[in-house]
Amino acid sequence: MENKDIENIDNDTMEKHEEKMEQESPKEIADLGEFGLIERLTKDFPLRNESTKKGVGDDAAVLSFGNKEALVTTDLLLEGIHFDLRYVPLKHLGYKAAVVNFSDVYAMNGTPKQITVSLGISSRFSLQHIEELYSGIRLACEIYGVDLVGGDTSASVTGLVISITCLGEAEKDEIVYRDGAKPTDLICVSGDLGAAYMGLQLLERENRVAAQSGNPDFQPDFSGKEYILERQLKPEARKDIVRELKEAGVKPTSMMDVSDGLSSELLHISKESHTGCRVYEEKIPIDYQTAVMAEELNMNLVTTAMNGGEDYELLFTVPLTDHDKVSKMKGVSVIGYVTKPELGCAMVTRDGAEIPIMAQGWNAFVNK
Amino acid sequence: MENKDIENIDNDTMEKHEEKMEQESPKEIADLGEFGLIERLTKDFPLRNESTKKGVGDDAAVLSFGNKEALVTTDLLLEGIHFDLRYVPLKHLGYKAAVVNFSDVYAMNGTPKQITVSLGISSRFSLQHIEELYSGIRLACEIYGVDLVGGDTSASVTGLVISITCLGEAEKDEIVYRDGAKPTDLICVSGDLGAAYMGLQLLERENRVAAQSGNPDFQPDFSGKEYILERQLKPEARKDIVRELKEAGVKPTSMMDVSDGLSSELLHISKESHTGCRVYEEKIPIDYQTAVMAEELNMNLVTTAMNGGEDYELLFTVPLTDHDKVSKMKGVSVIGYVTKPELGCAMVTRDGAEIPIMAQGWNAFVNK
16 A cells, blocks of 8 residues: 555656646747647637638638728737736736737727737747747637637747737728827716736836845735736727717727827827827826835836836827717726917916927936 | 048037947837837838738728638747848848748748738847838838738847737638648649758858857858849749649649748648648759758758758649649649558659758757
8 A cells, every 4th residue: 555655646746747848848849840730829810700711721811791890909028027926927918919900900999800919939838838928828819719820930040929819890981090099079988097017017026126135936925906017918999988888879080099008099089089188187087006106116106107018008088079078988088188389289287287298208218 | 621521520420329239229129118219110011901901000901801701820930940140131031030921821822922021130220120110011012902900019028029920811721721732632842942041051151250250341142043042032922823723724732831841841731731742853943053062061062952942832732633733833843642641751862862841950959
């Protein structure tokens, strides 16, 4: 009996060791080859949309849009620039990489339908790692009803590279661009701002503390901060707001998603629409946890909300006549109004002063 | 007079030094920021297609296909894996990165119409470098009549990353997949094979010789080898073959482009079509320069043609009844025929022996 137990333990340990080796070794991916890897990674993505005539497995995907318009958006995510794998779980990374593309399609008042996913995989990743990343992409596809229709997979001699292209559709007269804002239009934003940025600050702080502690079992303290963490690690695209607007019979005059920060996006809409804007400091929606974290880190809360970025909320303008409709909408704040271009873009502070809005959004070429 | 001359020389030198600094410094890109860089890079791309309703500058591009089908394909190119900047000029790299995507759309019997280009740019690249890369992409767009409609630009902490997605269109009943080959169909290939691979071998050899010589002014010897070099550095997509087939009233039963090597592609078509194949060694089209280079490098010529890859020729099958039509076609070789699946895939050598075809195509996970 005793011997048998020992044998079992040994076997277990051997198996675990082998499993661990497999996890750590890139050999499995090399064994599969590119086509094997693609087959393995894409097999659990059923096609959901009638417009998808042919998905993965040929030179190109085939989409049929009939009388609808096709929308296309693409995002490139690079390790060390857009994400840090020390504190971003791969499943979350996959989910987010997909969702930020969906967000771009919703920001056109469209519906995301297909994505292509290209990966550059460095040798420190095992098949299990990549499958974890894909499980996040798969979850996002399930929740948002999107088809995976293609991609490219390659080794990378450096870090992980994720490039996603998303196609969507919309009725021709429903598409909302950035250039339609008119003076007197109301400026609205969904949800709240600055939380994702504060979530990142929290992750970076806990990572520093962990490194300094030298304790491999260090447990980061995230209690009471779940919301800002989730906003950073698992953002959602505002599908619900697009639907709410449609149901209320409101078609925004301009719209975009807040990825680089509210300041930067306000300037984009103003530039494209040849308008100016006024937004009220006191109207900018900020969550309690965001405020607490900014306080803890001694950071300016309004700057955080204006320039933090990665909120993936929708910023849009509506005619003044839609005031009552948008005011009643759950999860929508009216934060200001569109002006003539000569008035420029400014934030009106609580004491009535006007501060010019400047683009301090995230810049991948500076914030390295 | 003398003093003035010296002053001039000094000024020249200063200017040249500054120019050199600018070329080497990433500062310019950081100054422009992501949006400035995108604006700068995309301003010289006029929209050419009626189906492009909105190009760069919003959350997504808007395409209108009416009764046509949309085709989507994407490619990720990573420095150190797919290209080596020691011997690939940036303009050529841009051209090739675009053309290989167009080739995928032609391989569906479609016409490429739009591309998105995402770049990850490491700090050793100046704006001038990136503009050179883009000039190649622009040239490809001009020649093939394709619109640039979007993209993403980011810093990279590692090498250059290029991710291109191409959309194309085709009439629904014109699209050719990989799965339509039938026993007795003829197997055809355009152009010749193995040249791009030999061009790469030549570039690598001359690069090694240059490094060994230690002479910075070393001039590589490419005379008489221009064709294989061009096939490697500036491949073309076979738009002409797609047109020729249409004009001749031939619709292939299956088609794909030869990017990973003829062996690999024959196996793809056979697998998808549930067929086997026989191709004749003596029928495989090989250019004279390819043969000379293989001889020089003591490499097996047929292996080179079967497994070299990056040819971007079209491999397709047609019904036996189209024999006369394809036989007359310029730039098309009939190399074999489709069989029942149980006969497998084999090459028939000059002496009548059958060698099983195995996938030895380029594998990014092994050939590092």
